[in-house]
Amino acid sequence: MTTRSPxxxxxxxxxxxxxxxxxxxxxxxxxxxxxxxxSVAQTCALSLVMFTGASQFALVxxxxxxxxxxxxxxxxxxxxxxxxxxxxxxxxLLGWTGGRxxxxxxxxxxxxxxxAVTRPSRSLARTGFLATGLSIFVLWNLFTLVGAVAxxxxxxxxxxxxxxxxxxxxxxxxxxxLSERRNQLVAVAAAAIALGMVPVSAAGVPVLVAGGVALLxxxxxxxxxxxxxxxxxx
Amino acid sequence: xxxxxxxxxxxxxxxxLKLAGLAIPARVVEHPLAERIADFIPVALLxxxxxxxxxxxxxxxxxxxxxxxxxxxxxxxLLRAPFLxxxxxxxxxxxxxxxxx
Numbered sequence: 359m360t361t362r363s364p365x366x367x368x369x370x371x372x373x374x375x376x377x378x379x380x381x382x383x384x385x386x387x388x389x390x391x392x393x394x395x396x397s398v399a400q401t402c403a404l405s406l407v408m409f410t411g412a413s414q415f416a417l418v419x420x421x422x423x424x425x426x427x428x429x430x431x432x433x434x435x436x437x438x439x440x441x442x443x444x445x446x447x448x449x450x451l452l453g454w455t456g457g458r459x460x461x462x463x464x465x466x467x468x469x470x471x472x473x474a475v476t477r478p479s480r481s482l483a484r485t486g487f488l489a490t491g492l493s494i495f496v497l498w499n500l501f502t503l504v505g506a507v508a509x510x511x512x513x514x515x516x517x518x519x520x521x522x523x524x525x526x527x528x529x530x531x532x533x534x535x536l537s538e539r540r541n542q543l544v545a546v547a548a549a550a551i552a553l554g555m556v557p558v559s560a561a562g563v564p565v566l567v568a569g570g571v572a573l574l575x576x577x578x579x580x581x582x583x584x585x586x587x588x589x590x591x592x
Numbered sequence: 593x594x595x596x597x598x599x600x601x602x603x604x605x606x607x608x609l610k611l612a613g614l615a616i617p618a619r620v621v622e623h624p625l626a627e628r629i630a631d632f633i634p635v636a637l638l639x640x641x642x643x644x645x646x647x648x649x650x651x652x653x654x655x656x657x658x659x660x661x662x663x664x665x666x667x668x669x670l671l672r673a674p675f676l677x678x679x680x681x682x683x684x685x686x687x688x689x690x691x692x693x
Contacts, residue, residue, distance in 0.1 A: 379674065386679045400599050407603030410610075412634065417602055419641050423648060427598030431605075437637055438606035443630045445613015446622065454614070463611035519686030522661025525646035526682030529662065532638035533669050544632050545639035552640035556648045564648070568640030569633060576629030 373489035381497020388505025393515030394422030405502040425562020465491025661686035
């Protein structure tokens with residue numbers, strides 16, 4: 359990581375700010391995960407290996423609701439496809455190959471992507487990506503451990519409302535996407551379908567069925583995404 | 593599938609999804625339909641997770657302190673509160689409600 363220029367220093371400063379804010383809420387993941395019945399070791403393994411917040415919360419959320427580990431894993435993987443899309447965007451910008459690309463992939467998440475895509479040069483994009491990704495990786499894992507150990511010491515999670523914290527975490531994760539009208543419609547439809555499926559299917563299945571709303575909405579919506587930069591005419 | 597297998601398999605799978613994004617040339621997979629669906633997947637799954645997490649109890653739907661927690665989370669998000677405040681605010685309200693009822 360280079361901090362030769364004032365521009366680089368500013369990017370590093372911004373990235374560390376995002377890193378600290380995001381890393382801290384690893385504590386909530388740790389607490390929620392042990393409340394769901396995962397061990398401290400399993401909880402920490404998720405943060406180290408999976409290292410993508412929404413997928414981690416999804417796996418433990420499905421398991422907490424009584425779903426099978428397989429249903430939890432599939433839900434986590436579906437949410438993880440988002441990072442593939444991020445990679446397609448920032449890959450050419452970062453321009454890493456070989457071992458560097460293999461290492462960089464682990465810190466390819468929402469925040470590191472956001473702190474890289476807006477940069478005017480490859481050098482600044484790399485600085486933003488690494489400073490954000492690495493600071494979150496270190497702090498997220500550290501605070502996962504803190505939250506998991508504290509959560510285990512607390513006892514029955516319901517007494518502390520930790521079961522309610524899971525729903526709040528999912529709402530906070532989806533919140534930034536709800537400013538768009540069609541995302542609101544998708545969210546309401548998916549929630550309704552999931553609730554309708556609860557009485558007639560095994561735990562974990564309703565969420566996967568509701569994922570079908572994304573397929574349907576993708577096929578039905580023809581309008582271009584207003585948040586995307588329009589392509590120049592060919 | 594045991595919990596450990598799910599943790600490791602889904603973890604490695606999520607890593608490979610990240611690596612694929614960096615390694616595959618964008619033009620191979622860039623398709624408007626695929627992109628729209630990919631954009632909708634997190635919205636649909638997270639919204640469904642909110643609903644199920646808050647209202648489901650086994651195979652039945654119940655209204656309890658969790659819904660009050662979610663309402664508090666909603667209000668805190670409207671006030672642009674940080675993630676940790678939202679999550680633990682919801683937990684606190686649900687815990688207090690259970691204490692008094």
